[in-house]
Every structure is written in C-alpha cells, then in structure tokens.
Amino acid sequence: MDKITIQGLQVKSLIGVYDWEREAKQPLLIDVTLGLDLSEAAKSDNVADTVHYAELALAIEQVCENSEFQLLESLAAKIISQLFTYPSIDNASVSITKPNIIPNADAVTVSLYREAP
Secondary structure: OEEEEEEEEEEEEOOOOOHHHHOOOEEEEEEEEEEEOOHHHHHHOOHHHOOOHHHHHHHHHHHHHHOOOOOHHHHHHHHHHHHOOOOOEEEEEEEEEEEOOOOOOOEEEEEEEEEOO
16 A cells, blocks of 8 residues: 655644633644555656645645644544545544643644545
8 A cells, every 4th residue: 555644744723621722722743644546646747646745734734723622532533534535545544743731741642543434
C-alpha cells in the first residue's frame, strides 16, 4: 500500500474540557497518513491522479478552526471523516498533539486509525 504523509501541520482549535481551555483557540500539531494506490499518479505525473496535499491540509485546518470539541479523540474522528470524502483513500491515521497541556510533559498525542467505510 502506498502512503501520503503530512507531518506537523500547525493548526489552532478551540479544544479542551476545562473552562480556561475554552477561552481561546489553542495550537495543535496534526500528523496524517493516508493509505492509497499512487501507481497512476506515479505514471502520469498529474496531480489529478493523487490527493492534492495543499487542498487536504486546508480541509484539515478548516475542520480544526471550526470545531469546538472537548476531546482530541472527537476532533481526530472528525478529521478522519473529512479525509474519507476523498474517494481514493483506503485507510487513514491521524495523530493530534496538544503541547504543554500537562505539567511535566511536553505534550499529549491522540492517534486514530480507520479503514475506509
């Protein structure tokens, strides 16, 4: 299975369960890996035969900007749902890292993996 990976996509989102987390959007880092067949794109050298990375990144940013989830798990599930609107994707994993949220830890990361419906 071929893969496309976007690493360290910087977004902001209103996310968290505590009142102070709900006051302003917080920075998150998103990693996405898509499993799909890239053989046609490799042959054609045409962006129409693959997933357009910039469009995908923008779609993820918009999901994050417009969400008001409390849990990273819920936001990750929403992002995966958005990814599967691209018909060529067979599976996807999403990791969301929320920096500086727990004392004495650099970050918390939640990761989900799903097969296409």
